[in-house]
Amino acid sequence: MSRFVLIASSLTLTAVLAACSGMPSMPMMAKAAPYSQDMLPDPVKVPAGHRVAWETVGVGEITYECRAKAGSTDVFEWVFVGPMAELKGRGGEKLGRYFGPPATWAANDGSALTGTQVAVAPAMAGSIPLQLVKANPAMGSGALTGVSYIQRVATRGGVAPAMPCAAGSTGKREIVQYQADYIFWKPV
16 A cells, blocks of 8 residues: 555544544433333232333233033133234334243243242233232242243233123133233342
């Protein structure tokens, strides 16, 4: 490379740097706000002393079956059979799955857990209720290790079918789509 090209390149770089020095600096990217329970009904709030460990969005379906109502032979209802959903990150990446029964959350890293419902609270019309679940100890090691509570919030869809459930429909299954945020909590 000639001495002339090196000098010209140095002058060009110096000019570019000088021009940039007068430009305003790029604003810092704002951090995502931490998850807040403030707008949730009290029954589904996680007790103090816990922190959010994992946030996912469950996207999938819930199966219902037409059955005779418990203790009755002539009254029928849609009964929850189980869910099947992908657990995704806020950016859409697949992190695991949710299925049942029993209700099981499984992370792609091999950890999984089940839990027991503690409370529910109404959600917007046409959506399954908000829910608080007490987690059982996780199986395997990973994202779900040490989780003590799971919240189901921001629910959309998932309610039992609107179509009639009658004697002639006994055993018929219907699948409905749903979405919900699943927030996993660990002790502080």
